[in-house]
Amino acid sequence: MKRNTSGVAPHSFRVSAALLAALLLLAILSLSLSSCGLLPVFPAEEGDETSAAVTTAVRTPATTQNITVNQYYTPAPPPGEAGTYAYVAEVASPSVVSIITEATSYDKYYGTYVESGAGSGVIFYADGTYAYIITNNHVVEGCTGVKVHTHDSAVYDAEVLGTDWMTDIAVCRIRATGLTVATVGNSSELRLGQEVAAIGNPLGTLGGTVTDGIIGCLARSISVEGVPMTLIQHSAGVSPGNSGGGLFNLYGQLIGIVNAKSAGTGVEDIGFAIPIDLALDRAVQIVNRGYVAGTPYLGLAFSQTSEYGPVVAEYFYNAELSALNQDTIAVGDILQTLGGVTVTETADLRAVLSSVEIGDTLAAELLRPVRYGIGYRYVKYTVNLKVHEYVPEGVTPAEPTDPENTGDINFN
Numbered sequence: 335m336k337r338n339t340s341g342v343a344p345h346s347f348r349v350s351a352a353l354l355a356a357l358l359l360l361a362i363l364s365l366s367l368s369s370c371g372l373l374p375v376f377p378a379e380e381g382d383e384t385s386a387a388v389t390t391a392v393r394t395p396a397t398t399q400n401i402t403v404n405q406y407y408t409p410a411p412p413p414g415e416a417g418t419y420a421y422v423a424e425v426a427s428p429s430v431v432s433i434i435t436e437a438t439s440y441d442k443y444y445g446t447y448v449e450s451g452a453g454s455g456v457i458f459y460a461d462g463t464y465a466y467i468i469t470n471n472h473v474v475e476g477c478t479g480v481k482v483h484t485h486d487s488a489v490y491d492a493e494v495l496g497t498d499w500m501t502d503i504a505v506c507r508i509r510a511t512g513l514t515v516a517t518v519g520n521s522s523e524l525r526l527g528q529e530v531a532a533i534g535n536p537l538g539t540l541g542g543t544v545t546d547g548i549i550g551c552l553a554r555s556i557s558v559e560g561v562p563m564t565l566i567q568h569s570a571g572v573s574p575g576n577s578g579g580g581l582f583n584l585y586g587q588l589i590g591i592v593n594a595k596s597a598g599t600g601v602e603d604i605g606f607a608i609p610i611d612l613a614l615d616r617a618v619q620i621v622n623r624g625y626v627a628g629t630p631y632l633g634l635a636f637s638q639t640s641e642y643g644p645v646v647a648e649y650f651y652n653a654e655l656s657a658l659n660q661d662t663i664a665v666g667d668i669l670q671t672l673g674g675v676t677v678t679e680t681a682d683l684r685a686v687l688s689s690v691e692i693g694d695t696l697a698a699e700l701l702r703p704v705r706y707g708i709g710y711r712y713v714k715y716t717v718n719l720k721v722h723e724y725v726p727e728g729v730t731p732a733e734p735t736d737p738e739n740t741g742d743i744n745f746n
Contacts (some may be wrong), residue, residue, distance in 0.1 A: 393431050401466075401621050403459055403614060405518045406587060417584045422531045423544045425586035428485040428514035429531045430459045430579055431467060432541035433492070433506070436479040444500035448478075449537060452538025454579030455482065455506065456516050456588055457577050464507040465515070468617045469578030471497040471504045483541060495724065500561060500629060500688060501608060502593050503616040504578075517582065519587030521566065521609035524549055532570035532592055534579025534604070541659070545571035547603065554606065558594060560685025564592045569603035581607040624729040630687045631724035632696075634669070642701055642712070645667045645675055651720065660717045668701040668712075672719075694721045 364743045415421040433453045453473035459466040467482060474480055480492040497504040528549045535541040547570030548684035554567040568581060572595050581590035590607030633650035649663040656662055669677050673686045673696040690696065698719050701712040725731050 344476060352686050360446070373712065399461075399622050401459055401461070401618060403518055403618060405520050405610075405614070408726055412687040416586070419529075419531055419544065419546050419584070422582050422584055422586050423533075426516065426531070426580065426582045426588070427533055427542050427544065429516035430485065430535075430587075431455045431457065432483040432538075432575075433467075433469060433473055433537040433578060434481045434483065434538075435477040437477045451477075452535060452575050453577045454534035454541075454575065455558075455594070456578075456580040456591070457513055458516055458518060458588070458614070459621070460511070460513065462511060463509065465510045465513045466617075466621060467492070467506045467508065468591060468613060469504050469506060470591065471499050472519070472593070473504045473578045474504050474506065480506060484510070484513060485542065495669065496625050498616045498620070498626040498629060499684060500626070501563070501612060502558065503591070503608065503613050503620075503626075505617050505620040516588040517586060518610060518614060519583055519585070519589040519689050521589050521611045524552055524566065524583075524589060526550075526552055528569055529584050530589070531584070532568070532572050532576060532579060532590060532607075533582060534572065534576035536571075536573035536575045538575040540575070547571065547605070550604070555607075557685075559681035561681075561688045564609075565594065566609055568605050568607060570605060572605045609672070624726050625724060627723070628692065629724040630690055630692060631722045632672075632687070632719055633722060634663075634719075636669075639678075640668055643670045644683075646700075651722070654720060655717055658718070661715050663700065663717065664702065666703060667705075669698060670698040670701060670714075672696055673698075678683050690721050692723045695719065696721065698732055 356407035356432045399675050403431045415424075431454065433455050435451045435453070436448055437451070439447055451473075453469060455467040455469035455473070457465050458468045474494050475497060477494070480494060482492045484490070488510070490510055492506040492508050495507055506706065510608050526549055530547055530549060532545050532547065534543060536543050546716050547568045549566060550569055553564050555562065555564050557563070558565075566581065568590075570581065572579075572592050576592050579592045580588050581592055583589050591613045592605065592607045594606040596604035596606075613619075616626050634646060635648040636644040637647035646663055646665060646667045646669065648665065653664040671677060671684060673690070675682055675686050677683050677686075686696065695718045697716055699714060699716050701714055703710040704713050723731070
């Protein structure tokens with residue numbers, strides 16, 4: 335399964351000219367996502383290669399807070415028409431938003447250009463000044479601009495407060511009041527075969543669309559672009575643009591964030607959603623502290639990809655390499671392998687990082703271009719990179735606490 339990943343990781347993709355201004359797509363099995371979540375769902379024309387600039391999502395300097403989001407399940411007695419899809423559409427749709435994004439990319443033939451995309455999100459908290467929206471990391475990753483269209487057709491500029499590539503969760507906020515906040519349920523209370531509804535913005539133009547389905551598996555362990563995840567499998571129809579939208583039970587309670595589907599010949603009605611217990615834990619961390627604790631981070635940023643690998647734009651820990659008498663990493667160097675794994679796209683980098691612990695070291699092989707006559711030759715060198723915890727600039731790391739909620743479903 336594929337979905338997009340971190341804003342500082344390299345990736346490349348093939349895309350036809352007609353797709354450059356297309357929609358932000360739902361993550362799909364066996365396909366790679368590009369910057370800002372664009373997927374090549376149509377056959378690319380031969381020779382139409384694109385190298386995408388890899389940038390960090392627009393972020394607001396974190397102002398930590400202390401929010402609490404209450405979770406409920408199965409009101410007693412059930413209100414009105416609860417238990418019907420009509421009820422879900424009535425009470426839950428106003429909390430679901432459409433997200434429109436812009437990202438700056440680079441093509442070796444056409445230079446720098448702006449590509450647009452679309453996705454979905456759910457308002458999960460409001461504080462009287464801002465409304466907070468949970469969505470997918472792959473919806474907003476690498477984007478230079480994010481706009482939110484609410485249920486009442488209003489349009490707002492959004493700030494990306496933070497993201498978590500390991501769970502594909504991101505939080506945006508808009509300055510708005512009076513909007514509907516979703517009632518958050520408990521994914522740990524789900525039952526196999528239970529009816530659910532997905533609400534989102536399929537195709538990037540059909541905001542507020544409601545589709546029906548059932549829970550096909552409570553905890554499906556799959557790999558999403560190399561990152562292991564445990565997701566809710568469901569049969570509600572989801573399409574490109576549904577990413578980040580809500581999966582609701584028939585009481586109108588948010589029980590999952592749609593992030594992926596299985597695609598291919600003969601494959602039907604196999605969608606996936608991040609359990610809300612996990613998604614909410616990560617979203618609250620992002621709002622309260624500005625990041626998700628325990629996220630592995632190398633300190634590498636990349637500008638674009640080349641035929642040999644991603645091109646380094648910045649490395650933040652050269653002092654550590656110097657202290658250990660290692661070569662330092664320079665702008666323009668090319669990362670070829672990490673931990674013995676060839677790095678050609680986002681999935682390669684994150685598959686390695688998802689399998690290590692903070693404090694581990696990984697051997698990295700790099701190429702350095704050196705002027706040779708009228709051209710360049712490449713010199714290979716190897717350094718050992720320490721895995722750090724990702725903490726945004728200007729944020730004080732949180733003190734260690736009890737283990738975070740893993741989001742795994744407990745069957746006991």
